[in-house]
Amino acid sequence: MIDNRRKNSDPAAVQVLLTILVLLFYFSFIFLPLALVFSQAFQKGWEIYLEAVRDPFTIEAVKLTLLTAAIVVPLNAVFGVTAAWAITKFNFRGKSTLKTLLDLPFAVSPVIAGLIFVLLAGSRTPLGSWLGEQGIKIIFSTPGIVIATLFVTFPFVARELIPLMESQGCEEEEAAITLGARGWHVFWKITLPNIRWGLLYGMILCTARSIGEFGAVSVVSGHIRGQTNTIPLQVEILYSEYNFTASFAVASLLVFLSLIIVLIKGLIEKKFRKNSIQLQ
Amino acid sequence: MASLTRKKRTILPGFGLSMGYTVFYLSAIVIVPLSMVFLNTLHMGVQPFINAVTSPRVLASYKLSFSAAFFAAIFDAFAGFLVSWVLVRYRFPGRKLLDSLVDLPFALPTAVAGICFATLYSPVGWLGQFADKWHIGIINTPTGIVIALIFIGFPFVVRTLQPVLEELEPEIEESAYCLGATRLQTFRKILLPHLFPALLTGATLAFARSIGEYGSVIFIAGNLPMKTEIAPLMIMSKLDQFDYAGASAVALVLLLLSFAMLLVLNGVQDWQQKANH
Numbered sequence: 001m002i003d004n005r006r007k008n009s010d011p012a013a014v015q016v017l018l019t020i021l022v023l024l025f026y027f028s029f030i031f032l033p034l035a036l037v038f039s040q041a042f043q044k045g046w047e048i049y050l051e052a053v054r055d056p057f058t059i060e061a062v063k064l065t066l067l068t069a070a071i072v073v074p075l076n077a078v079f080g081v082t083a084a085w086a087i088t089k090f091n092f093r094g095k096s097t098l099k100t101l102l103d104l105p106f107a108v109s110p111v112i113a114g115l116i117f118v119l120l121a122g123s124r125t126p127l128g129s130w131l132g133e134q135g136i137k138i139i140f141s142t143p144g145i146v147i148a149t150l151f152v153t154f155p156f157v158a159r160e161l162i163p164l165m166e167s168q169g170c171e172e173e174e175a176a177i178t179l180g181a182r183g184w185h186v187f188w189k190i191t192l193p194n195i196r197w198g199l200l201y202g203m204i205l206c207t208a209r210s211i212g213e214f215g216a217v218s219v220v221s222g223h224i225r226g227q228t229n230t231i232p233l234q235v236e237i238l239y240s241e242y243n244f245t246a247s248f249a250v251a252s253l254l255v256f257l258s259l260i261i262v263l264i265k266g267l268i269e270k271k272f273r274k275n276s277i278q279l280q
Numbered sequence: 281m282a283s284l285t286r287k288k289r290t291i292l293p294g295f296g297l298s299m300g301y302t303v304f305y306l307s308a309i310v311i312v313p314l315s316m317v318f319l320n321t322l323h324m325g326v327q328p329f330i331n332a333v334t335s336p337r338v339l340a341s342y343k344l345s346f347s348a349a350f351f352a353a354i355f356d357a358f359a360g361f362l363v364s365w366v367l368v369r370y371r372f373p374g375r376k377l378l379d380s381l382v383d384l385p386f387a388l389p390t391a392v393a394g395i396c397f398a399t400l401y402s403p404v405g406w407l408g409q410f411a412d413k414w415h416i417g418i419i420n421t422p423t424g425i426v427i428a429l430i431f432i433g434f435p436f437v438v439r440t441l442q443p444v445l446e447e448l449e450p451e452i453e454e455s456a457y458c459l460g461a462t463r464l465q466t467f468r469k470i471l472l473p474h475l476f477p478a479l480l481t482g483a484t485l486a487f488a489r490s491i492g493e494y495g496s497v498i499f500i501a502g503n504l505p506m507k508t509e510i511a512p513l514m515i516m517s518k519l520d521q522f523d524y525a526g527a528s529a530v531a532l533v534l535l536l537l538s539f540a541m542l543l544v545l546n547g548v549q550d551w552q553q554k555a556n557h
Contacts, residue, residue, distance in 0.1 A: 033396035086298035109492025111512035119316035183293035212389025214495035232391040258387035266380040
């Protein structure tokens with residue numbers, strides 16, 4: 001009865017049972033939804049699918065989404081590196097408070113993330129009406145979408161880099177400075193190569209979220225087709241018009257993207273682990 | 281800022297620049313905008329604030345968001361435990377694929393998840409037709425909301441539990457076995473207490489995320505007043521009526537709730553770290 005060779009392994013029957021339960025969970029929560037997207041998107045054939053994807057409004061939404069990501073990801077990456085440098089290379093009071101504050105946007109509902117920018121710069125606020133007089137529109141326009149996306153993706157890079165740089169310590173940089181290297185030289189030649197996989201990883205997560213963000217963007221966008229519609233908002237509009245095939249066709253683009261991101265994530269994690277093993 | 285002065289001198293440069301930029305960017309993107317919620321409710325006066333956050337519809341939405349997030353987190357704790365156990369301990373073809381797919385709910389835009397579950401469980405949907413036949417209400421009910429939240433929350437549990445499970449020393453179980461413990465006893469008395477802090481952290485993360493979740497829920501919820509309106513949706517509908525003060529009031533309560541969760545989480549994580557060292 002008792003398996004003496006492997007005391008840590010469960011009996012075969014238990015293994016089979018638990019694996020079946022897990023597969024059942026994956027089937028209903030992962031595989032079925034994924035299959036549904038493609039079955040709905042292609043149910044009327046390739047031509048209808050391509051037509052939905054090539055729709056001018058969809059193309060505008062794709063452009064706006066890519067523009068947003070192209071602004072948001074570099075800004076938050078620079079911030080993430082800077083914040084991680086300040087937090088991991090120096091000792092100061094209030095460090096743990098600062099770390100908590102960096103994570104704050106993750107604790108905030110996406111709808112509130114949109115709301116705060118409407119309260120700050122909406123047309124009925126002092127700042128918003130002053131900007132309006134200068135001819136600058138933030139809310140219901142592209143800048144609002146960008147800034148709300150900046151908020152929701154704010155912690156991603158810093159959060160990946162801080163534990164990584166903490167585990168790496170400061171010895172290499174200190175040695176370089178002692179040997180006479182200048183500050184930026186140390187950063188480009190030592191710190192950046194050491195953190196490159198962590199940085200890339202954080203940027204990928206940031207990209208994924210900025211492309212897929214729905215709640216926050218939905219509050220500040222105003223849903224003007226062809227102007228302030230991102231891809232997820234386009235999916236919502238088509239769905240609420242009962243144009244399910246087109247909605248799922250556009251959604252399938254996002255599914256492709258998230259599958260690619262999940263794949264890349266797995267690959268980078270492998271590199272990550274190799275790196276950290278080398279460091280130890 | 282006095283609180284940001286350096287305690288120990290290091291020879292590395294860039295403290296002023298990096299700290300200055302960090303504080304500036306943090307204030308501009310996060311602190312100042314978030315403070316708008318507090319400022320807008322200050323304007324309101326106490327009575328209108330209380331009226332706004334205790335109206336029956338708003339109270340019902342808080343209750344729904346809270347309880348749906350709670351049940352989803354409980355389910356996620358079980359499902360997440362099972363998934364991480366199987367992924368860490370068993371070897372079978374396709375395991376790596378399943379492992380990667382754990383992150384799908386993180387990567388998949390919430391609106392896509394939302395329309396998927398709404399279509400899947402609609403009365404003519406792949407799963408909804410069975411629910412319909414057996415008279416189980418899923419779409420436009422709190423059950424549907426819980427299903428969407430289970431999807432959103434389960435990676436939090438798996439990704440918190442998995443590393444702890446991987447680092448578990450086999451010696452612990454072997455010595456328990458040598459001392460005559462059965463598998464079940466070892467699991468209950470040794471493994472579970474050791475894994476519990478991580479499990480709790482994961483479930484708390486899932487819960488915190490679920491309270492504010494919007495995109496994946498609104499499609500399956502149907503948004504019936506007093507029945508299936510979640511708290512973030514109440515903020516949305518107040519904004520649509522240009523009731524900025526009301527929206528801020530509802531948001532403030534939700535924010536304070538989330539910050540309380542953040543504090544609980546820090547406590548749980550401290551406990552987890554102590555438990556694992």
